[in-house]
Amino acid sequence: MYDFIVNPLSRSGQGHSIWKTVETELKKENITYEVHFTAHRRHATSIAEEITKDGKEHTLIVLGGDGTINEVINGIKYLDKCTLGYVPTGSSNDFSRGLGLPCDIKKAVTSVLHSGHSKLIDIGTIRYRNKKRRFAVSSGIGYDAAICHTVCISKLKVFLNKIKLGKLAYVGVSLDRLYHCRPAGMTVRLDSGQEFHYKRAYFAAAMNLPYEGGGCKFCPGAFCDDGLLDLIVIADVPKYRALAILPVVFSGGHTHMKGVHIVKCREAQIVSDNPLPIHTDGEPVFLQRKLTMALEPERLKIIIP
Numbered sequence: 140m141y142d143f144i145v146n147p148l149s150r151s152g153q154g155h156s157i158w159k160t161v162e163t164e165l166k167k168e169n170i171t172y173e174v175h176f177t178a179h180r181r182h183a184t185s186i187a188e189e190i191t192k193d194g195k196e197h198t199l200i201v202l203g204g205d206g207t208i209n210e211v212i213n214g215i216k217y218l219d220k221c222t223l224g225y226v227p228t229g230s231s232n233d234f235s236r237g238l239g240l241p242c243d244i245k246k247a248v249t250s251v252l253h254s255g256h257s258k259l260i261d262i263g264t265i266r267y268r269n270k271k272r273r274f275a276v277s278s279g280i281g282y283d284a285a286i287c288h289t290v291c292i293s294k295l296k297v298f299l300n301k302i303k304l305g306k307l308a309y310v311g312v313s314l315d316r317l318y319h320c321r322p323a324g325m326t327v328r329l330d331s332g333q334e335f336h337y338k339r340a341y342f343a344a345a346m347n348l349p350y351e352g353g354g355c356k357f358c359p360g361a362f363c364d365d366g367l368l369d370l371i372v373i374a375d376v377p378k379y380r381a382l383a384i385l386p387v388v389f390s391g392g393h394t395h396m397k398g399v400h401i402v403k404c405r406e407a408q409i410v411s412d413n414p415l416p417i418h419t420d421g422e423p424v425f426l427q428r429k430l431t432m433a434l435e436p437e438r439l440k441i442i443i444p
């Protein structure tokens with residue numbers, strides 16, 4: 140039995156028609172399923188929570204973008220009792236890109252229903268004040284999260300998504316946010332005891348997979364099954380140098396550039412001088428000054444081709 144969690148508004152409203160195609164396939168193959176449509180933000184979390192609260196084994200199939208994946212993993216009660224399949228209908232697709240899952244809908248559906256292969260992946264966490272959120276791809280504080288916050292409320296993204304140029308919104312907002320960004324003093328403490336101080340940090344991001352922001356290969360060496368997070372900090376370079384790093388991140392060739400600092404860790408405590416925006420998998424999480432990034436003790440089983 141499969142539980143499909145569908146964001147009908149993903150990919151600028153195409154989610155619903157894509158679901159109809161998937162449903163035809165399920166009926167053709169006599170597959171037992173239930174479908175749950177998201178009706179508002181964070182609804183996917185309560186749907187996943189309701190399904191998994193009985194402590195039994197469940198197979199959840201997400202049809203949506205990275206944002207819906209994030210909401211679903213935040214609702215799963217017992218990670219080790221769940222199997223997650225994914226049909227990507229988002230605009231960023233960093234989860235499927237990082238895991239090498241099929242982006243083509245037909246192939247993704249075939250893989251989810253018939254591959255018979257799975258992989259256990261780490262799930263990241265951020266803790267701030269008394270709260271906790273999980274992430275599958277990455278979580279960042281500072282400039283990268285400011286882009287997510289702005290894109291999330293931008294009417295331009297809705298319009299550009301409609302004409303299939305959603306990525307342009309990210310380019311425009313990235314340049315605008317960099318122009319307005321005031322780098323902050325930041326301290327990073329790792330579980331290894333290492334401590335780093337930055338005078339002017341643009342952002343710090345903990346990566347469970349190599350890509351965020353729709354294909355930016357921030358941490359080419361991030362593996363979701365190594366029990367480690369890759370932490371990237373861009374700091375202590377003037378803005379023109381930070382700007383020069385941006386186009387290079389798409390190839391992953393930035394790792395040795397001045398101002399780029401990457402380390403592996405199990406846990407990182409980040410304290411910034413000012414409250415800064417935070418994101419988990421591109422979903423905005425208000426402003427914070429202190430947070431701890433780590434991994435859940437349990438892993439999550441993902442269906443792979």
Ligand SMILES: Nc1ncnc2c1ncn2[C@@H]1O[C@H](COP(=O)(O)OP(=O)(O)OP(=O)(O)O)[C@@H](O)[C@H]1O
Nearest residue numbers: 150177178179180181203204205206207229230231
């Ligand atoms: N019915 C709904 N109405 C309004 N917002 C919704 C609804 N269902 C889901 N959402 C919100 O839509 C946001 C984005 O969804 P999702 O990630 O699935 O698609 P996307 O934006 O196309 O893709 P990506 O995150 O990969 O860019 C999420 O924050 C989610 O909370």
